[in-house]
Amino acid sequence: MSSTRRGFLKSTLGLAGPLIVPSSVLGKEGATPPNERVQLGCIGVGGMGSGNLSAFLQDKRVEVLGICDVDANHRSKGLETAGLKPEAGTGDFRELIAREDIDAVMIATPDHWHALMTGAAIKSGKDVYCEKPLAASVVEGRYVCRLAEQYRRVIQCGTWRRSGIYTRMACEWVRNGYIGKLQRIEVGVPAKFEIRHGKFTGLEKEEIVPKELDYEMWLGPAPNAPYTAARCHFNFRWITDYAPGYITDWGAHFLDVAQWGNDTDDTAPISVAPSEVMRRERGIYNAPEAFRLDYRYANGVEMTMISTANQALWGTKFIGEEGSVFTENTKLITDPAGLRTTKLKPTDEKLYESSNHHRNFIDSVYSREATAAPAEAAHRAATCCHLGGIASATGKEIQFDPETETITNSDKANGLLKREMRGDWQLT
Numbered sequence: 001m002s003s004t005r006r007g008f009l010k011s012t013l014g015l016a017g018p019l020i021v022p023s024s025v026l027g028k029e030g031a032t033p034p035n036e037r038v039q040l041g042c043i044g045v046g047g048m049g050s051g052n053l054s055a056f057l058q059d060k061r062v063e064v065l066g067i068c069d070v071d072a073n074h075r076s077k078g079l080e081t082a083g084l085k086p087e088a089g090t091g092d093f094r095e096l097i098a099r100e101d102i103d104a105v106m107i108a109t110p111d112h113w114h115a116l117m118t119g120a121a122i123k124s125g126k127d128v129y130c131e132k133p134l135a136a137s138v139v140e141g142r143y144v145c146r147l148a149e150q151y152r153r154v155i156q157c158g159t160w161r162r163s164g165i166y167t168r169m170a171c172e173w174v175r176n177g178y179i180g181k182l183q184r185i186e187v188g189v190p191a192k193f194e195i196r197h198g199k200f201t202g203l204e205k206e207e208i209v210p211k212e213l214d215y216e217m218w219l220g221p222a223p224n225a226p227y228t229a230a231r232c233h234f235n236f237r238w239i240t241d242y243a244p245g246y247i248t249d250w251g252a253h254f255l256d257v258a259q260w261g262n263d264t265d266d267t268a269p270i271s272v273a274p275s276e277v278m279r280r281e282r283g284i285y286n287a288p289e290a291f292r293l294d295y296r297y298a299n300g301v302e303m304t305m306i307s308t309a310n311q312a313l314w315g316t317k318f319i320g321e322e323g324s325v326f327t328e329n330t331k332l333i334t335d336p337a338g339l340r341t342t343k344l345k346p347t348d349e350k351l352y353e354s355s356n357h358h359r360n361f362i363d364s365v366y367s368r369e370a371t372a373a374p375a376e377a378a379h380r381a382a383t384c385c386h387l388g389g390i391a392s393a394t395g396k397e398i399q400f401d402p403e404t405e406t407i408t409n410s411d412k413a414n415g416l417l418k419r420e421m422r423g424d425w426q427l428t
Contacts, residue, residue: 039063040063040102040106041065041066041097041099041104042078043068044106044113045068045074045078046108047108048158049109050077052158056358057082064084065084065099065101065102066096067082068095070217071213072213073212097121097126104154105126107121107128110236110237110242111236111237112243113221114131114135115135116220116427118130118147119147119427122153122155123147127361128154128155129158130156131158132252135379137416137419138418139405139419141378141386144375152368154361155375156372157375158373161256162256162257163355164329166327166329166330166331169327169332171351172344172348173325174318175261175263176344176349179323179339180321180322182261183300184301184304184319185262185302185318186304186306186319187306187316188307188315189246189247189249189251189306190246190307190314193285193287195230197235198229200230200235202280203284204230204231204284206226213232215232220425222422228284230285239285240286244385244388247287247305247392250314252382255381255384255385256378256381257327259380260351260377261318262299264297265381266376266380267298269303269384269400269402270399271398272295272391272400273294274292274396274397275292276290276292276306277290277291277395278290288389291307293388293392314328352372387407390407390417394416396413398413405417
């Protein structure tokens, strides 16, 4: 927390007798006193970042002190939302994480920045709430996990379905055998790119960089590329230099649920086979827009992720020898239908319970206990995405060793477990 609070706690250690603290320090009517608040910096406040900012501002235990965004328009709106003056904003994340008065950061940037920013924040002593996926490659994800353990930092990944009651109930039923032995998992994600912030064809020519955008910093470790509005902000996810489309965009959520229900938070699939992979023939949007990915786990469970226009299939379905359960956000469909009213027995395994993903992060910043979506689980779920992206890129089945985190049947595919970074932007 703040240096004032740290100093206050340190000064009271070893005191004998009751400690009387004035109400001005404790806060009134249950409010969190100023010196007890988690002081937060937010990096990336457009799109999901703006939602995260608003959610943290609703927690009276949080005080937002700084806003960082490479887009001055986003930064200005973020500062206004947080009630901060212009000097509290910056376009360089390094300035924000260097601040000693900030305890934790929220990161909601394009995927290719996640590991570098999270790692830098960890090494500067900050706890981190990072949007999904945890990192843009398997190697980067392991890097984040290693640093989080080394520096004993609290990490919450934005895979917020772990804080949803229906997701937890479904995974508890599966893990306690209420659908019999788990055999298959079916995951469905959208099948057509959603293009935001204008009508883009994906064939746009180079444009002049708008004055409000630091495009060089937006690119960061990604390959150099000419600016076009069709490339930036929300639309980055349809370009393989930054992400493999819905494989990580929605797959990061649904494969995470699959991992939780399959009790594989500490491991990953051992093979992935691609089929039906289709991309746009021309233009900058070159991520897979249609695909089928067949995964296999060491425990015998098979999993399929498909792109589909059928919204009823968007989510995660567990299929066992005696029934099935489908879950997505507020949806919970069981077969047999009676399973929906099942209550766990006292001897059943209970999973981590959280009802609010953002508040859960702040709870853990105080308690120093694990979050609902800690680094290792988030990394393993993201690994499922990255393996799917690699299989789609190579067009061949890949075999993966979850222990060594290497692809064992293709040197080319194994080389894709790490993304090349540009210039001085490197993992250190």
